Amino acid sequence: MKNNFSGKAQRLDASTDIILNSINDGVFTVDKDWKITSFNRAAEQITGVPRTEAIGKPCCDVFKASICENGCALHHTIITGQPIKNKRIYIITADGTKKWIDISTAFLREADGQIVGGVETFRDISQVEELKKELQANYTFSDIISKNHKMRRIFAIMPEIANSSSTVLIEGESGTGKELFARAIHNLSPRKKKPFIAINCAALPDTLLESELFGYKAGAFTDAKKDKPGRFAQANRGTLFLDEIGDISQALQVRLLRVLQEKIYEPLGSVESQHADVRIIAATNKNLHDLVKKNIFRSDLFYRINVIRLQLIPLRERKEDIPLLIDHFIHHFNSITGKAVTNVAPSVLSTLMHYDFPGNVRELENIIEHAFVLCSSDTILLKHLPAEFALQESDTTDYTAISDGKHTFKAMEKNIIIEALKKNHWNRCTTAKYLGIHKSTLFRKIKSLNIHLPSNDGRSKTNNP
């Protein structure tokens, strides 16, 4: 009789497991000591913690949630008997990513009414959060991806820059992420709860730009029927981002200089000055110093905005970031399109590593977006890239097949290094910089991949012209 009962209990446990593992929401239960007693498959997927490692461990060490230390929802439910529904929190996954989830809690009661633990269900809402971020452009420090040492140096000073209220000048080629940096500085600064207003100075004619920046009073000109606040007024106590500042006229430069110096301005048609409590972040894809030398840009304005200068590195000079950025954009477009692309083919990576990206990170993003439209499998292939890359397909195929006809990773790596060495006249230091790796790494790879260097290499070239 007893055996029969325990058999029934086991069957019940097994069927409970099947039910729990078939649902998309994460579910875990805890006993009265806050140790995990069950952990379903969705919970494994969302948290990245295998069930075998989770069972028997304190729930806070497994779940790693923002509320574990202060305001644990399960604790609240077990103590008060009140369930919690759809509370939005974040957990930290094993790779350090913040993942937003919705949680609900309830207590577990035995037949005699005694509380023996709690159950928590949770749902991954990171996709919703990603879309929200896309809509609100609420970018932070964590959205800037780079392991390049020059970019790392910029990251190191970002908190201090954000904390100050000094004017920042961001220089960088088109597509290097100037606005992303500006938004990240704003979102890290004490002004983050106030508006971030961006204006592209090159997109508007001079007179319109003046009224856009400073606003106007009713009657200032024909059709000015009522007062209109300018961007300076809209950005009050916040940040004003002046993109393409190198393109504004001399007359507007003088007005802007006055605002930066005196912190006051007059809207068009107004006789009263207004105070501007605005932090200015300016950006340009031109070399302002050169424009000053050519008398196109006023030197006094240049020195006024050149308080903190950030020089963003073009993507061709930080090629080590390309794989990271590809991963980031795959994750990003998976969230937006609902696809499940996991990676790019090695031939795609090698093609992109050899490309100079005149349009920088934005161009890489567009290439991945293009590939997403055409890709219906889990891997982006060369044929999914834009036409100009697809044309290179035959070249790349030949080049990956050089070594013994094998498409191995080592063979590809060897060919990439040989091609890079050829392109840089066998100069190993230049090649290392070109590939975005340290020269000692290149030397090691040359040795391990058995690459034969010509006797007249890059070094002898400089000695024997």
Add this chain to the structure above:
Amino acid sequence: MIVGIATAQNRISPVFDCAGHITIYRIENGIPQIKQECDIQTASYIAKVTALNKLCVDKIICGAISREFHSMLIAGGIEVTPWISGNVEDILRAVCDNTIADKRFLMPGCSRNRCRCRRQSLKHNKNTI
């Protein structure tokens, strides 16, 4: 060496981003001494890094940490040994004995291959204590 350990009820705080309390230890010749205790809960990431720099903290031992906060600490010149769980006393002993890299102190789901931050940090911290 000055080590900061985020604590909650005598255990390592599960998420350093939301940690409310940090104990600062001075470790000399393998002997830890409490230097200071401070509350850090309401401070922003920047304020936390600034506060830890003011306290001359060389190294942080903590539980889970976001990539963003981890990068800021590294940029602020502070070494980080994340994904650690357990009792503060055990952890402190392991720090002094240089056995903090033991698997038994790792949070569940955090193998060395999986936790990027920890892998980098352990590589960086090798032979530092």
